[in-house]
Amino acid sequence: MKRRNFVQNSVLAGASILTTGLLKSNSANARTTNVDNGKPFNLNYGIHDGMFKNHAGGDFIDQIKFAYEQGFRGIEDNWMGGRPVDQQKKIGDTLAKLGMTMGVFVQPGLGNDTNLLASGKAEYIDKFIASCKEAVEVAKRTNCKQYTVVPGDFVRNLPIGVQTGNVIEAIKRGTAIIEPHGLMMVLEPLSDNPDLFLRTPDQAYAICKAVGSPSCKILYDMYHIQRNQGNIIPTLNWVYDEIGYYQVGDNPGRNEPGTGEINYKNIFKLIYDKGYKGVVGMEHGNAGAGKAGELALIKAYREADGFI
Known part of the structure; x- marks a missing residue:
C-alpha cells in the first residue's frame, strides 16, 4: 500500500507532576518555539513520525513530547x-503519561496486492x-481504538456489485473479531491510483451501512476526497453518521493547511460544531x-484552528 509515513484531551493540573520528567529534555526547545x-x-x-524531527531529533517519542x-x-x-513490540509499548506508555491519544495505524501486514477483499477468495x-x-494486539499495546483498512484493488473480471458484496462479507467477519475489544476499523x-476498489465516501457509506457494526466506519481523508471528487463539506454532511476518523492534507502538494486550495478553517469548524472529539490525523x-x-x-494549524 503506498502511503506517506506521517478527544482533544485537557491535562489535569495534577498531571503536571507526572509529565515534568518526560518533558524536561525538550523544555529549552519548547520555550523558543x-x-x-x-x-x-x-x-x-x-502528528506523525518525522514531523518535528528537526526540533526533537529522530526518536518518535521525543517528537511526541515536543508536540x-x-x-x-x-x-x-x-x-x-511494524514497530518492535517493546517500542509500541513505550509509545503507548508515553501517550498515557502525557494524556495524549493514539489515532490510527494501518492494518498490519497487508497491502493492495495482499488484501484483495473484492475477489472473495479464501x-x-x-x-x-x-x-x-494482529491489529487487536497492536491496539492493546498503544491504547488505540481505531485502525485503517483499505480493501485493496478492483478485480476486473467480476461485476462491481459482486465485488461490493465480497468486501461487505469480509468486513463482517473482521468486525466479529475486533468488536468485542472495542476496536474500530475505518x-x-x-486517490492513489485508479485500480483501488474504494475511492469515494458514499461508496464507503454504503458498505458501512450494510456491515451494520460500530466497529466499521469511514476514514474521511480530505486530501483524497478533494482529489477524487471535491465537494468536501456537503459530502461530509451526507455521510457523517458513518465517519469514525478524519485526516488532513492540503491539495495540491499534500502538506499542511493553508498551502493549497482547501479551506480547512471552515472544515475544522464544522467538525468541531458537530461535536467530534477524536483525533484528526495530520497525514x-x-x-x-x-x-x-x-x-x-504549527502556525498553520493555529490559524486553521482559530475558528472560535
Whole structure:
C-alpha cells in the first residue's frame, strides 16, 4: 500500500507532576518555539513520525513530547504495527503519561496486492482475518481504538456489485473479531491510483451501512476526497453518521493547511460544531524545510484552528 509515513484531551493540573520528567529534555526547545504558549488546540490534531524531527531529533517519542509542548494532544502512526513490540509499548506508555491519544495505524501486514477483499477468495480473506487479530494486539499495546483498512484493488473480471458484496462479507467477519475489544476499523477511500476498489465516501457509506457494526466506519481523508471528487463539506454532511476518523492534507502538494486550495478553517469548524472529539490525523508532509518549516506548520494549524 503506498502511503506517506506521517478527544482533544485537557491535562489535569495534577498531571503536571507526572509529565515534568518526560518533558524536561525538550523544555529549552519548547520555550523558543511555542505558539500561543503551547495551549491545546480546539480539535485534537495527531502528528506523525518525522514531523518535528528537526526540533526533537529522530526518536518518535521525543517528537511526541515536543508536540505536546506545542499544544498537540494526539498522534497517528501508519506503521505502528511494524514497530518492535517493546517500542509500541513505550509509545503507548508515553501517550498515557502525557494524556495524549493514539489515532490510527494501518492494518498490519497487508497491502493492495495482499488484501484483495473484492475477489472473495479464501486466501485473501484468511490473511485479512489474521491481520484483524494482529491489529487487536497492536491496539492493546498503544491504547488505540481505531485502525485503517483499505480493501485493496478492483478485480476486473467480476461485476462491481459482486465485488461490493465480497468486501461487505469480509468486513463482517473482521468486525466479529475486533468488536468485542472495542476496536474500530475505518475504511479509507483513496486517490492513489485508479485500480483501488474504494475511492469515494458514499461508496464507503454504503458498505458501512450494510456491515451494520460500530466497529466499521469511514476514514474521511480530505486530501483524497478533494482529489477524487471535491465537494468536501456537503459530502461530509451526507455521510457523517458513518465517519469514525478524519485526516488532513492540503491539495495540491499534500502538506499542511493553508498551502493549497482547501479551506480547512471552515472544515475544522464544522467538525468541531458537530461535536467530534477524536483525533484528526495530520497525514501530510511539511511544506517548508528544517526548523522553520516545522514552526510554519504549527502556525498553520493555529490559524486553521482559530475558528472560535
